[in-house]
Amino acid sequence: MAEMWINMGPQHPMTHGLWNLRIKVDGETIVDAEPEVGYLHRGIEKLCEDRTYTQIIPIADRLCYGSSLTWSHLYCLTVEDLMGIEVPPRAEYIRVAAIEMQRIASHLMWLAAYAVDLGLMLGFIYGMRDREVFIDLLQALSGSRLTYNFPRIGGVAHDVPPNFERDSLRACAFMEKKLDEYEDIYEGSKVFMLRNEGVGLLRKSDAMNLGVTGPPLRASGVKYDLRKDMPYSVYPEMDFEPVTHKDGDCYARFKVRMDEMRESCKIIRQAVTKMPKGKWRIVAPRNAPAGTGLGRVEDPRGEGVMYVVGDGTDKPYRLKIRSPIFVTVSAAPKMLIGYKVADVVAIMGGLDMCIGETDR
Amino acid sequence: MTDERGKTNTEQDEGLEKAPSRIDENPEERIIRALLDSFPTAVTDFKKLGAGIVRASVERRDLFKTCKFLRDSQGFEHLSMITAVEYESKFELVYHITSYQHRLLLELITTTPKEDPSVDSVSAIWGGANWQERESYDLMGIKFNNHPKLERILLPKDFMYHPLRKDFKG
Numbered sequence: 158m159a160e161m162w163i164n165m166g167p168q169h170p171m172t173h174g175l176w177n178l179r180i181k182v183d184g185e186t187i188v189d190a191e192p193e194v195g196y197l198h199r200g201i202e203k204l205c206e207d208r209t210y211t212q213i214i215p216i217a218d219r220l221c222y223g224s225s226l227t228w229s230h231l232y233c234l235t236v237e238d239l240m241g242i243e244v245p246p247r248a249e250y251i252r253v254a255a256i257e258m259q260r261i262a263s264h265l266m267w268l269a270a271y272a273v274d275l276g277l278m279l280g281f282i283y284g285m286r287d288r289e290v291f292i293d294l295l296q297a298l299s300g301s302r303l304t305y306n307f308p309r310i311g312g313v314a315h316d317v318p319p320n321f322e323r324d325s326l327r328a329c330a331f332m333e334k335k336l337d338e339y340e341d342i343y344e345g346s347k348v349f350m351l352r353n354e355g356v357g358l359l360r361k362s363d364a365m366n367l368g369v370t371g372p373p374l375r376a377s378g379v380k381y382d383l384r385k386d387m388p389y390s391v392y393p394e395m396d397f398e399p400v401t402h403k404d405g406d407c408y409a410r411f412k413v414r415m416d417e418m419r420e421s422c423k424i425i426r427q428a429v430t431k432m433p434k435g436k437w438r439i440v441a442p443r444n445a446p447a448g449t450g451l452g453r454v455e456d457p458r459g460e461g462v463m464y465v466v467g468d469g470t471d472k473p474y475r476l477k478i479r480s481p482i483f484v485t486v487s488a489a490p491k492m493l494i495g496y497k498v499a500d501v502v503a504i505m506g507g508l509d510m511c512i513g514e515t516d517r
Numbered sequence: 518m519t520d521e522r523g524k525t526n527t528e529q530d531e532g533l534e535k536a537p538s539r540i541d542e543n544p545e546e547r548i549i550r551a552l553l554d555s556f557p558t559a560v561t562d563f564k565k566l567g568a569g570i571v572r573a574s575v576e577r578r579d580l581f582k583t584c585k586f587l588r589d590s591q592g593f594e595h596l597s598m599i600t601a602v603e604y605e606s607k608f609e610l611v612y613h614i615t616s617y618q619h620r621l622l623l624e625l626i627t628t629t630p631k632e633d634p635s636v637d638s639v640s641a642i643w644g645g646a647n648w649q650e651r652e653s654y655d656l657m658g659i660k661f662n663n664h665p666k667l668e669r670i671l672l673p674k675d676f677m678y679h680p681l682r683k684d685f686k687g
Contacts, residue, residue, distance in 0.1 A: 194670065194671065195669075195670060195671040195672060195673075198671040198672065200680060202656070202681060203680055203681055203685075363644075365594040365595055365617065366594070366643060366644045366645065367643075367644040367645050368595060368596060368597075368643065368644065368645020368646070368649075369645075370595075379617060381617045386617075386620045387568075387569055387620060387622065451566075451570070451613075451624070453597075453622070460597060462597055462598045462613060464598065464600050464611065464613070466602055474602075475600075475602045475603075475681075477598065477600040477602075477611075479597060479598040479613075483648060483649075483652075484645050484648060484649065487644075487645070487647060487648040488644070488645070516671060517671075
């Protein structure tokens with residue numbers, strides 16, 4: 158049969174954002190694929206060169222609408238590395254608790270979108286409803302629901318609200334029960350399992366070579382989690398296990414994210430109970446010294462890295478942002494080739510794409 | 518008899534290799550030593566930046582060889598990030614390379630002159646470098662030799678500037 162190119166996007170229900178997937182098909186089988194990004198490029202790296210260090214925190218929030226807190230946290234971590242600032246321990250615990258809440262909220266949003274992609278409308282409603290619990294906690298903490306602008310260079314903006322510990326523990330207990338329920342619902346759905354198991358295989362060697370990070374990497378059997386292997390903040394004091402799965406298919410990625418949410422609940426519980434008393438913020442200098450700073454975090458989507466070059470003024474000379482999905486999506490052809498057109502939705506949905514951070 | 522003796526020999530050898538050494542215990546110093554042994558003149562300016570983070574500078578013409586050595590014999594499986602920084606008289610390219618097995622991060626810095634901003638592409642070594650090099654080309658105008666498809670990625674194909682350069686004003 159004659160081969161032809163099909164555009165899926167930039168306006169397509171599969172894309173979850175503004176990007177284009179060109180696939181070459183032979184009948185129903187994909188023989189070549191080419192993702193195209195850049196529709197949402199806002200030039201954030203250039204924008205940052207004309208802002209002071211504190212003004213960039215809300216811009217960093219806008220990198221990803223699904224998990225904005227990890228990005229502003231990563232930015233603050235990077236600038237603290239440049240300035241050589243030690244953050245008070247209470248702030249670190251507040252940050253860790255907040256990031257893990259953000260991770261659960263982000264994974265739940267992925268779960269909801271993934272469910273509705275694969276014909277499980279119930280999963281969308283459930284996922285979005287229960288995500289609200291953590292959004293409410295973050296709102297109590299920071300005052301906003303989506304872009305929090307909460308971390309500061311040298312700490313966090315506020316102390317925790319009253320009864321934060323009680324509410325967080327309740328939310329964790331609630332979530333752990335819900336996760337079992339989700340797994341029953343999803344795995345009990347024959348359609349969901351048929352479209353997941355054995356689809357979008359990514360071998361371990363390919364995953365490492367193509368720069369895939371985060372849950373897709375761990376689903377291919379590589380046990381590497383920056384929270385454990387190159388720990389930052391107070392993660393060394395937390396007791397948790399990086400989640401891996403050996404299969405490397407869409408179902409493995411689903412499983413890894415589900416188990417990661419359980420681990421996040423464990424971390425939140427430890428962070429809020431162990432939280433020491435004391436200051437939650439120190440005042441950072443306005444000007445950064447000349448030099449470089451590096452921050453690396455385990456974003457819900459993979460490895461987020463920022464690299465800042467300071468020149469002694471109050472504005473960064475250069476800020477480079479490494480987006481995990483930008484690199485992961487370049488590995489998409491490896492997962493797509495050989496599968497059917499109907500599998501595209503499962504494979505690309507399973508990567509948890511966020512175009513805000515991809516295009517920057 | 519021969520078998521037995523052979524076995525004892527290997528056991529002895531293993532015993533010798535496992536003898537405690539300060540350098541073997543310390544992954545940062547081990548990678549510095551390996552680079553110094555293999556590239557005595559090309560790789561310079563070693564600095565330990567923190568736990569598991571090493572910085573080094575490399576000559577532009579030896580970049581590909583060094584990267585191949587790092588992946589093939591030092592276990593650096595993952596290229597985290599490529600950064601291009603513009604200075605008054607040069608471009609600096611910073612490669613952050615991760616070793617999953619040794620839990621190391623290597624910050625490899627190479628410079629290119631302003632008149633000829635080009636380096637060898639490492640996308641043949643790490644597939645993950647492909648798009649990141651395209652991004653550096655798109656936004657900063659660095660040319661990567663032997664890149665399979667060096668085209669703009671974030672900006673439209675007919676865009677005429679490299680916007681992250683300092684002489685580009687919105």
